Amino acid sequence: MANVSHLPGAFDHCWSWQLRGACREADNRLFFHPAGERGEAHDSREDAAKAVCAECPVRIECRRYALEARERYGVWGGLTEDERYRLLAGSTRRMRSAA
Structure with missing residues (x-):
């Protein structure tokens, strides 16, 4: 049997937040757009997903x-x-400016 005492412990603490997500009770299709979705359907779906997130x-x-x-x-x-x-592009620009 392998000695695993030198290995790090479980990383459950890094992911356990996902178990408390409001999205767990929602249809996951709400958060990911289908191919070719555009216009009002796209905007409405994103708004509905953001509403779930707002209460999360x-x-x-x-x-x-x-x-x-x-x-x-x-x-x-x-x-x-x-x-x-x-957001990520803006932080990259700020980092470059500071350098």
Whole structure:
């Protein structure tokens, strides 16, 4: 039997916030757009997803995760793909300016 005493412990604390997400009670299709979705249907779906996020007790943890992991798709922590991209692009520009 292998000696695992030198390995780090479980990382449940890093992910346990997901168990408290308001999105767990919602249809996951609400947070990820189908191919070709445009216009009012797209905007309405995103608004509905953001409404779920607005009431979520772990919205900040979710948002932080999505930004750190560079999630490419879906609404996470109340932010769309485009909103996360703009936030990350802005922080990259600020870092370059400071250097």
